[in-house]
Amino acid sequence: MNIVGLRKPGQNLAAPRPGGGTVAAALLTVGLLLTGCTVTSGPGTPTTTATLAPGAFSTLDDAGVEQIKASRTARLDMSSGTLEKAAVNVEATANFGPEINTRGDGKISLTIVGPTGEVTGKTDRIRFNSGKTRTDFSEVTYFLTTDSREEFYGLIRDGVERYGIDKESAENWISSTESDPGDRSDFSITSGYATGLGVNYDLRYDGSKTTQVIIVHVSPAA
Numbered sequence: 001m002n003i004v005g006l007r008k009p010g011q012n013l014a015a016p017r018p019g020g021g022t023v024a025a026a027l028l029t030v031g032l033l034l035t036g037c038t039v040t041s042g043p044g045t046p047t048t049t050a051t052l053a054p055g056a057f058s059t060l061d062d063a064g065v066e067q068i069k070a071s072r073t074a075r076l077d078m079s080s081g082t083l084e085k086a087a088v089n090v091e092a093t094a095n096f097g098p099e100i101n102t103r104g105d106g107k108i109s110l111t112i113v114g115p116t117g118e119v120t121g122k123t124d125r126i127r128f129n130s131g132k133t134r135t136d137f138s139e140v141t142y143f144l145t146t147d148s149r150e151e152f153y154g155l156i157r158d159g160v161e162r163y164g165i166d167k168e169s170a171e172n173w174i175s176s177t178e179s180d181p182g183d184r185s186d187f188s189i190t191s192g193y194a195t196g197l198g199v200n201y202d203l204r205y206d207g208s209k210t211t212q213v214i215i216v217h218v219s220p221a222a
Contacts, residue, residue, distance in 0.1 A: 052073060061088075068100055069100065069105075072102070074100070075110075075113070082137075083128075092135065101125050103124045117196065127142070136220060140217075145211050147212075153174050159214075162194065164193055184207060187202075
């Protein structure tokens, strides 16, 4: 049996109830706040801008990568000496983790917590290497860039002081470059282990360019 609602004279059944739009908007706003999203005025979809809670660590699944990009903050836990795939929501058989790239959008404040210290830097590109048979990542790689030779030398010396990178090797390279600043050089400085992790500075210097690059390789404790 079909039941047909009766319509009063002049009533439009398709018209919204008074206040219905306001109630719906309020419910939508509450739902978005509970999911860590904010609402921006105008067309478009809500954008996630939630930051990490104090003491929390980043994950590398889709949600974690989006959070890193939105907040420009990444914090990785290698305090045990390794970065385990399971701990950051990456499949056990993955050869690589995600590449996080924010070039043109700002740099990420990266912190890697090691057994005896922290590795930190401002970067716009982070990569994660592994292998199908590994449960952890064999290397976390990020890129440091500078727009002057003086700043470049300063970053190298900072790595010597903070991470135990070989001082003699670093100073010899700096002296060589200062004597011929227009030269081009790719040079890997002997790793340091002051944080309980292996930290290697792979220098990419080109005197004909303004921007200089240090590729930082962070590996598990030996």
